[in-house]
Amino acid sequence: MAVPCEIAKPRPRIADLLSDTEIAVTLHIYDTMQRQKVQFVPRTEGQVDMYVCGPTVYDVPHLGHGRTSLTYDVIRRYLEWTGWRVTVASNVTDIDDKIINRAETEGRTEPDVAAEFTRAYDEQMERLNILPAQSRPHATEFIEGMIDIISELIDKESAYVVPTRGVYFSVEGLSDYGRLAGRDLAQLLEDAGQRVDVDTEKRSPLDFALWKSAKPGEPSWDTPWGSGRPGWHTECVAMSLSALGSGFDIHGGGDDLCFPHHQNEWAQVTAMGKPFARYWVHSAMVNVAGEKMSKSLGNFTNLAEAIDTAGPRALRLLAMQTHYRRAMEMGREALTAASTAIDRLDAFERRMTAANVDLGDGEMEPSVVEGFKAAMDDDFGTPVALDHAFGVVRGANAALDEGDLATAGLRARTALTLFSVLGIEIGSPERSEQPGLDTVEIESLIEQRRMAREEKDFVSADQIRDQLADMGVTLEDTSTGVTWHRT
Numbered sequence: 001m002a003v004p005c006e007i008a009k010p011r012p013r014i015a016d017l018l019s020d021t022e023i024a025v026t027l028h029i030y031d032t033m034q035r036q037k038v039q040f041v042p043r044t045e046g047q048v049d050m051y052v053c054g055p056t057v058y059d060v061p062h063l064g065h066g067r068t069s070l071t072y073d074v075i076r077r078y079l080e081w082t083g084w085r086v087t088v089a090s091n092v093t094d095i096d097d098k099i100i101n102r103a104e105t106e107g108r109t110e111p112d113v114a115a116e117f118t119r120a121y122d123e124q125m126e127r128l129n130i131l132p133a134q135s136r137p138h139a140t141e142f143i144e145g146m147i148d149i150i151s152e153l154i155d156k157e158s159a160y161v162v163p164t165r166g167v168y169f170s171v172e173g174l175s176d177y178g179r180l181a182g183r184d185l186a187q188l189l190e191d192a193g194q195r196v197d198v199d200t201e202k203r204s205p206l207d208f209a210l211w212k213s214a215k216p217g218e219p220s221w222d223t224p225w226g227s228g229r230p231g232w233h234t235e236c237v238a239m240s241l242s243a244l245g246s247g248f249d250i251h252g253g254g255d256d257l258c259f260p261h262h263q264n265e266w267a268q269v270t271a272m273g274k275p276f277a278r279y280w281v282h283s284a285m286v287n288v289a290g291e292k293m294s295k296s297l298g299n300f301t302n303l304a305e306a307i308d309t310a311g312p313r314a315l316r317l318l319a320m321q322t323h324y325r326r327a328m329e330m331g332r333e334a335l336t337a338a339s340t341a342i343d344r345l346d347a348f349e350r351r352m353t354a355a356n357v358d359l360g361d362g363e364m365e366p367s368v369v370e371g372f373k374a375a376m377d378d379d380f381g382t383p384v385a386l387d388h389a390f391g392v393v394r395g396a397n398a399a400l401d402e403g404d405l406a407t408a409g410l411r412a413r414t415a416l417t418l419f420s421v422l423g424i425e426i427g428s429p430e431r432s433e434q435p436g437l438d439t440v441e442i443e444s445l446i447e448q449r450r451m452a453r454e455e456k457d458f459v460s461a462d463q464i465r466d467q468l469a470d471m472g473v474t475l476e477d478t479s480t481g482v483t484w485h486r487t
Contacts, residue, residue: 027377029250030325032258032280033180037379043278047085050076051240051277052133052357053261054090055254057117058098061303063286063330068254070316071132071283071324074422075252078376081421087272089135089243091236092118095229095250100218110219111140124303127312137239139230145220145238146230149268150210150223158271159210162201167211169233171203171267172204180266180280181259188400191237208264210234233264240277241269251277255325258282283324288331301330310335313424314342320382342424343485347476348393349427351483355400358409365414368392372418382422389418442473446482449475 003284027040042048052072055065072088079086094114103110120249125132146161150167152161159169171177171185188206209231214220220227230238240248246269253262269276288301307315309332318338322328352359368388380480396411416426449464465475468484 026469028379029279029281032282035182038279038376040279042084043247047087047088048079048250049248050089050250050252051236051244051248052090053236053257054092054136055117055121056096056098057114057121058096058102059117061121063288063301063303063306064254065121066124066128066303066306066315067286067319067328068283068383069125069130070128070319070423072252072281073128074320074324074382075250075256075380076131077280077421077423078380087135088131088133089137089240090133091239093232093235094138094140095219095235096232104217110170124307127304128316129312129425135243135245139235139239142235142238143230145242146234147221147223149234149238149272150225152265152272153210153227153268156271156273158268160203164213165199165201165224166209166213166228166231167225167342168202168207168333169210169264169267169271170203171208174267174270177206177267178259178263180263183259183469184209184230197461199409208233208260210268222387233261234268236253236261237265237268240265243273247275248277250279250281252281252283255282255284284327286330287327288329306330306335310339311342314338316423317341317386320386323379323381323383325379340485345393345419345424345426346484347485348397349410352396352400352408352412354406354483355405357396357400357405357412359412359416362413363410364417365392365395366409368395368411369418370415372421385418385422389415389422392418440458442468442471442484446475447483450482 014478028037029040030037050072051069055061069412072090076086076088095110097109099113102108103113106113150159153169154161154167157170158173159167161167175185178184181188183205189204211223211230211234212227212228214227214229218229240251251262251265258280262282266276286301310318314335315338318330318334319328321338349359368391372385372388375381375388378384392411393413396408396415399405399408399411419426445464445468449461451462452458452464468475473484476485
């Protein structure tokens with residue numbers, strides 16, 4: 001099993017490195033509510049408050065969880081690098097039908113199930129080098145706040161009580177319900193039977209549960225309208241408002257949450273007469289063999305297995321090679337290619353180090369940084385940003401080939417910084433269970449080969465090269481030393 005990437009010392013922010021260079025590019029993001037890219041204007045100048053829908057902890061995390069978390073981690077890292085103060089709140093849904101069902105099937109308690117899979121989720125996020133959210137609310141900790149929200153909606157006649165069922169929100173009181181999903185009430189009613197829970201006790205098929213009446217053996221809490229537990233959509237309303245207040249900047253999550261979950265969050269806060277998220281950001285799903293990844297399709301992929309296969313940095317790189325709003329194709333060939341790219345970047349860093357190129361904090365190449373920033377300011381365009389980062393790697397290698405150490409250093413520092421901004425630390429040690437692929441062992445053998453060549457023991461030197469080749473390691477002898485990468 002690969003170990004987590006070593007978290008390197010954060011590189012300086014762009015404002016610290018390019019204080020004399022003005023890069024006047026305004027951040028634009030795609031707002032799902034407006035269906036277009038718009039200029040980002042925060043609630044508070046210099047501050048970004050972001051709520052990201054977290055996991056429902058009933059099973060181990062899959063690739064979709066990884067892609068979603070990586071998307072918002074990159075957004076956060078970039079905003080912080082460009083000088084914003086960023087606060088992230090990301091919840092844990094620890095009470096849900098799936099958790100209850102698993103606990104019943106396995107003869108366990110719901111808190112035990114939730115705790116196990118929260119740990120499993122956190123372990124994989126740490127491996128992916130995901131920065132932890134400053135606020136991590138758990139749904140069961142906010143029951144009182146949910147009851148207050150539901151009570152207010154009942155008082156405003158935006159919700160109604162159905163005995164033995166619970167409390168429902170009435171969507172027909174909102175003329176623009178469906179706006180976030182890009183549909184109107186009539187369109188949503190046409191396919192309501194396929195997309196929402198059918199219940200003859202509801203006034204409208206689109207009405208959704210704010211509170212579910214208790215069933216025998218299920219967790220429950222007492223309320224003015226009876227014992228039960230909260231609906232999913234109310235949980236995130238209570239947690240996001242508690243963590244960030246009304247009118248916070250960005251509400252993010254996978255695009256599978258846009259309807260009904262995010263639409264129903266918006267409906268509740270709007271009915272309460274409060275502003276909610278200023279911008280709605282949604283990341284696309286992961287496809288395996290052209291199909292959306294899901295358990296029901298039988299192509300559910302364990303995130304841990306993907307990280308074990310390719311390494312966390314390779315998975316992060318692969319995710320960023322597709323724009324976050326486009327479906328990401330995942331397969332073994334793509335993972336292998338990303339892993340190879342990471343190995344070559346590590347080899348690049350080793351080559352620069354061996355040539356005594358200055359890789360410390362210092363000046364970067366403004367034109368490259370400007371291009372990188374322009375790409376990221378255009379709705380966090382990581383594919384184009386990566387093109388700039390890889391391009392300056394090639395430029396650094398070319399400069400070193402020409403013996404221009406100063407230019408090589410300028411470009412290498414730029415490359416390492418830009419990859420770091422995206423959460424990829426070049427040269428970060430990763431180990432594998434595969435025999436013979438330990439970085440320390442590889443470099444030890446390379447040193448033995450160097451000494452053999454110095455002693456003109458070319459037979460031993462060739463044997464070591466062949467041994468490394470059998471281990472999947474390719475050596476490249478250059479004018480500045482030996483570099484290597486895994487094949």
